[in-house]
Amino acid sequence: MKTYKIAVLPGDGIGPEIMKAAQTVLDAVSRKFNVEFNYTEADVGGVAIEKHGTALPKETVKICENSDAILFGAVGDPRYDDLPPEKKIEPVALLGLRKHFDLFANLRPSFLYPFLYRTSPLKESIVKEGFDILIVRELTSDAYFGKKVLKEDMGSDEMLYRKPEVERIAKTAFEAARKRKKYVTCVDKSNVLSSSILFRRTVTEVAKKYPDVKLDYLFIDNATTMIIKRPKDFDVMVTTNMFGDILSDEAAMLSGSLGMLPSASINEKGFGMYEPAGGSAPKMAGKNTANPIAQILSAALMLRHSFKMEKEAQAIESAVQKTLHKYRTKDIMEEGMEQVGTKEMGEKIAENIGR
Numbered sequence: 001m002k003t004y005k006i007a008v009l010p011g012d013g014i015g016p017e018i019m020k021a022a023q024t025v026l027d028a029v030s031r032k033f034n035v036e037f038n039y040t041e042a043d044v045g046g047v048a049i050e051k052h053g054t055a056l057p058k059e060t061v062k063i064c065e066n067s068d069a070i071l072f073g074a075v076g077d078p079r080y081d082d083l084p085p086e087k088k089i090e091p092v093a094l095l096g097l098r099k100h101f102d103l104f105a106n107l108r109p110s111f112l113y114p115f116l117y118r119t120s121p122l123k124e125s126i127v128k129e130g131f132d133i134l135i136v137r138e139l140t141s142d143a144y145f146g147k148k149v150l151k152e153d154m155g156s157d158e159m160l161y162r163k164p165e166v167e168r169i170a171k172t173a174f175e176a177a178r179k180r181k182k183y184v185t186c187v188d189k190s191n192v193l194s195s196s197i198l199f200r201r202t203v204t205e206v207a208k209k210y211p212d213v214k215l216d217y218l219f220i221d222n223a224t225t226m227i228i229k230r231p232k233d234f235d236v237m238v239t240t241n242m243f244g245d246i247l248s249d250e251a252a253m254l255s256g257s258l259g260m261l262p263s264a265s266i267n268e269k270g271f272g273m274y275e276p277a278g279g280s281a282p283k284m285a286g287k288n289t290a291n292p293i294a295q296i297l298s299a300a301l302m303l304r305h306s307f308k309m310e311k312e313a314q315a316i317e318s319a320v321q322k323t324l325h326k327y328r329t330k331d332i333m334e335e336g337m338e339q340v341g342t343k344e345m346g347e348k349i350a351e352n353i354g355r
């Protein structure tokens with residue numbers, strides 16, 4: 001039996017609950033498809049500060065290095081909100097893992113199943129047929145990783161892109177588009193920023209190798225309005241780190257709940273970290289009300305991208321859709337549906353994987 005080693009990093013807030021639900025579903029996949037998942041749990045985030053004095057302990061990084069993929073929950077703990085910038089949970093844990101494993105490509109799907117259109121904050125006329133956008137966000141450069149200066153009376157973050165960094169994210173976007181509707185929109189701010197001029201120029205160059213894929217361009221300010229006005233028209237959107245951060249959260253909200261959407265952060269070798277689009281939602285923690293579907297679909301992305309298990313990934317995605325026709329967590333509850341908790345949603349989806 002083939003065995004895969006998974007580093008399981010539940011983190012803070014709702015992280016442990018949604019992670020358990022995802023493991024329930026992975027266990028069902030393991031039984032049905034005769035494959036073994038070997039989980040090693042490690043601390044990250046506030047829980048790691050409490051136990052080890054840092055949001056990303058060395059032991060955790062070691063466990064990730066010795067695994068085939070990382071399944072990540074969420075980090076963020078209000079008790080540590082006032083830490084100085086260099087110790088803050090998100091930069092240390094998330095940016096730390098992204099940099100360490102060179103996870104340069106962030107795939108952030110934002111989709112709305114047509115049968116869930118009422119959960120979207122958008123008008124029925126815009127979302128009745130659903131939508132399916134894949135945001136491909138560069139994840140290891142830009143202002144988040146550039147030189148930083150913070151003084152009493154000034155602060156700056158260098159926004160730097162080098163051509164190879166843009167080439168590889170562009171390639172990721174075009175390859176993804178080939179498996180979808182063959183349409184890429186390059187999102188940047190090339191009317192103002194030099195780093196964006198390089199980004200757009202390089203994406204255009206890479207596009208020449210993909211004549212079967214259509215390429216369009218939007219400035220980020222326009223893109224944020226267009227995905228509200230006509231989300232159905234987009235397929236793959238490729239963008240820089242900071243613009244992708246904002247655009248992907250906006251796109252996520254269009255689907256109704258942050259609890260629905262997964263994400264994958266992948267390096268050139270196919271190693272990846274898979275996590276929900278949302279954060280640790282501390283107010284929901286421990287109440288068995290969080291939606292685990294983002295975490296469960298993140299596990300499906302892990303099977304697809306890091307383990308090349310396409311049919312198993314699809315089995316999870318189909319089971320999620322099937323389950324949603326009857327059961328809902330609080331965030332996406334509608335009349336005529338049965339409301340269930342985090343744990344129960346995991347169990348229902350696992351049942352729908354079948355034997």
Ligand code: NAD
Nearest residue numbers: 074075076077090258259278279280281282290291292331
């Ligand atoms: P959040 O994503 O935790 O919550 C935003 C909203 O989405 C809340 O209303 C929450 O109730 C809802 N939500 C999120 N996940 C949900 C789920 N699974 N089911 C149902 N509803 C869900 O963002 P926030 O409130 O801005 O941040 C909370 C903490 O999370 C902060 O400490 C922040 O730094 C951290 N954070 C972490 C990550 C990450 O780990 N990748 C991402 C974003 C924010």
